Amino acid sequence: MLDPHALPPHVSRGAAVHPEARPAVRLTWDSREASPEVAFVALPGEKMHGNTFVQRALDAGAPFVLTDLDVPRAVRVSDAQEALFAWARHERAKNPLVVGITGSAGKTTAKSYAAAALDAHYMPVFNTMPAIACFLVEFGASGRPLVVEMGIDRPGEMAELMALVRPDVGVVTTIGPAHLEQLGSVEAIVREKGGILAGTRGLVGAQASAFYPGVDSYGFGDVTYAGHDVALTARGATFTYAGVPVELPLAARVQAEAAVLALRLAQEAGVALPEAAGRLSQVQVPGGRYRVHPGRYTVIDDAYNASPVAVTAALDALSAQAGGGPREDGTGGRRISVLGRMLELGPGERALHAEVGAHARERADLTYGVGVYAHELGERAMRTVPELLDALRGEVRDGDVVLVKASRGISWTPDRRAQEGVGLDVVVDALLRWRDGHD
Known part of the structure; x- marks a missing residue:
C-alpha cells in the first residue's frame, strides 16, 4: 500500500498531509482512473493542469491527491510533479534489477518477452514520464524485477528518463528513421537512444549492433548471444538457446529475437532457462503489435x-x-x-x-x-x-x-x-x- 502518512523524507519534507488521506493501492495521473483504491496526482498538462480535475478524483473516492491545492485528503506539496518523480526515484532504488528498453521498433514486444522470462512487473502501454513514475512508485519495492519501455521522440528525453529509471540493463532493439521531425536524423537517433547504454549493462539487437560497435548483441547469426536453428513458419517460430528448445506460437522473427533477449536476461539473472522458455510460449503482445x-x-x-x-x-x-x-x-x-x-x-x-x-x-x-x-x-x-x-x-x-x-x-x-x-x-x-x- 502507498501510505501518504509515511512518505520518503525528501518527498514529505515541506508537505502537508490531510488527516483524512488514506493509503492507496496505486497512483494515476488520469482523474478518470481515480477510485477508492487509486490516488490521483495533479500534474501540469499541455492544455490543462491536473488541478482542474482534483475534485473529480475526490468525488470518485481517491484515497489522496498529490497537489498544491488545499483540499480534503490532499498531500499538499509545492510541486506535485517533482514530488512524484522524487518518490519514484526513492522506490526504484529498492529494486535490484530494472531493465530499460528503447529502439525504433519492437520495444513493446521486447518488453513483453523480457518480463515473461524474468517473471517481472512491466510497464503497460502508456510509457510517458508520469506513467513510468507511477509505475516505479507502485512496484519499485515489490521484490520482482521491473521492465520499463523507454521511448523517446525529442532530444534530451532519454537523459530525463535515465535520471528517473536508472536501469541496470539498457537495451536498444532496432535503429531506423522514426520521430525524424524532432530528432532530425538517424545519426541523432543513434546518439539519443544510445543514452540508455550509458553506465548500464548494454545489449543491442542484431539490426542495431552496427550502430553500437563493442556493445554485446543478441538475436540470430553473428551476434554475442545467439539463438540457433531458427525456423519461421505460418505456425510460429522455433529455435534453441543454450541448448534449450523454444517454441513461440504465431510468432515471427521479431518475436523470436525478443525471446533471445529475454532468455539472455533470464540467464544473467539466474533464472532457470527451461522455466523462462516455458513462460515465453505463453506471451500475448498487446493488440496492434503483430x-x-x-x-x-x-x-x-x-x-x-x-x-x-x-x-x-x-x-x-x-x-x-x-x-x-x-x-x-x-x-x-x-x-x-x-x-x-x-x-x-x-x-x-x-x-x-x-x-x-x-x-x-x-x-x-x-x-x-x-x-x-x-x-x-x-x-x-x-x-x-x-x-x-x-x-x-x-x-x-x-x-x-x-x-x-x-x-x-x-x-x-x-x-x-x-x-x-x-x-x-x-x-x-x-x-x-x-x-x-x-x-
Missing part, C-alpha cells in the same frame, strides 16, 4: 504504430505466413499488405513511404495503400478508410493472410502543425467481423 488472428483467412493486427524499420520487418514476416501465393483453384493463399501513413518522418517522408511500398510489392502478392501516400504504399491506392473497407470486403477470401499496419493518432511537427495517422485498427476489426460472420 498479433496474429488465424481463421478462414488470417489477419495480422500490427496497426498500433508504424515506422519504416517496423513495417519492413512486418512485411518480411508476412512473406513467411502464406503458402506461396494463390492456389491453383484460385481460392486464396495470397499475402496481402494493407499499409497507411507513417508519421514523424520529416522532409523525406515521401521517399521513405516509396521505399516501404517497394518492399511491400516484393513481399506481398497484393498491396493496398490508404491515405496521403497511398500510391507509394500500394498498387491499389485508396483515399479513405471507407473506400479501403469496400475494396477489401470484395477481395479477401479464404486462405489469404492480411497484414494491416500504419501509424495511428496525431503527431506534431516542430512548427506545431498536426499530422494525423490513418487508424487502421478499424480495418482489423472489420476483417475479423466479416470472417467470423458477425457483419
Whole structure:
C-alpha cells in the first residue's frame, strides 16, 4: 500500500498531509482512473493542469491527491510533479534489477518477452514520464524485477528518463528513421537512444549492433548471444538457446529475437532457462503489435504504430505466413499488405513511404495503400478508410493472410502543425467481423 502518512523524507519534507488521506493501492495521473483504491496526482498538462480535475478524483473516492491545492485528503506539496518523480526515484532504488528498453521498433514486444522470462512487473502501454513514475512508485519495492519501455521522440528525453529509471540493463532493439521531425536524423537517433547504454549493462539487437560497435548483441547469426536453428513458419517460430528448445506460437522473427533477449536476461539473472522458455510460449503482445488472428483467412493486427524499420520487418514476416501465393483453384493463399501513413518522418517522408511500398510489392502478392501516400504504399491506392473497407470486403477470401499496419493518432511537427495517422485498427476489426460472420 502507498501510505501518504509515511512518505520518503525528501518527498514529505515541506508537505502537508490531510488527516483524512488514506493509503492507496496505486497512483494515476488520469482523474478518470481515480477510485477508492487509486490516488490521483495533479500534474501540469499541455492544455490543462491536473488541478482542474482534483475534485473529480475526490468525488470518485481517491484515497489522496498529490497537489498544491488545499483540499480534503490532499498531500499538499509545492510541486506535485517533482514530488512524484522524487518518490519514484526513492522506490526504484529498492529494486535490484530494472531493465530499460528503447529502439525504433519492437520495444513493446521486447518488453513483453523480457518480463515473461524474468517473471517481472512491466510497464503497460502508456510509457510517458508520469506513467513510468507511477509505475516505479507502485512496484519499485515489490521484490520482482521491473521492465520499463523507454521511448523517446525529442532530444534530451532519454537523459530525463535515465535520471528517473536508472536501469541496470539498457537495451536498444532496432535503429531506423522514426520521430525524424524532432530528432532530425538517424545519426541523432543513434546518439539519443544510445543514452540508455550509458553506465548500464548494454545489449543491442542484431539490426542495431552496427550502430553500437563493442556493445554485446543478441538475436540470430553473428551476434554475442545467439539463438540457433531458427525456423519461421505460418505456425510460429522455433529455435534453441543454450541448448534449450523454444517454441513461440504465431510468432515471427521479431518475436523470436525478443525471446533471445529475454532468455539472455533470464540467464544473467539466474533464472532457470527451461522455466523462462516455458513462460515465453505463453506471451500475448498487446493488440496492434503483430498479433496474429488465424481463421478462414488470417489477419495480422500490427496497426498500433508504424515506422519504416517496423513495417519492413512486418512485411518480411508476412512473406513467411502464406503458402506461396494463390492456389491453383484460385481460392486464396495470397499475402496481402494493407499499409497507411507513417508519421514523424520529416522532409523525406515521401521517399521513405516509396521505399516501404517497394518492399511491400516484393513481399506481398497484393498491396493496398490508404491515405496521403497511398500510391507509394500500394498498387491499389485508396483515399479513405471507407473506400479501403469496400475494396477489401470484395477481395479477401479464404486462405489469404492480411497484414494491416500504419501509424495511428496525431503527431506534431516542430512548427506545431498536426499530422494525423490513418487508424487502421478499424480495418482489423472489420476483417475479423466479416470472417467470423458477425457483419
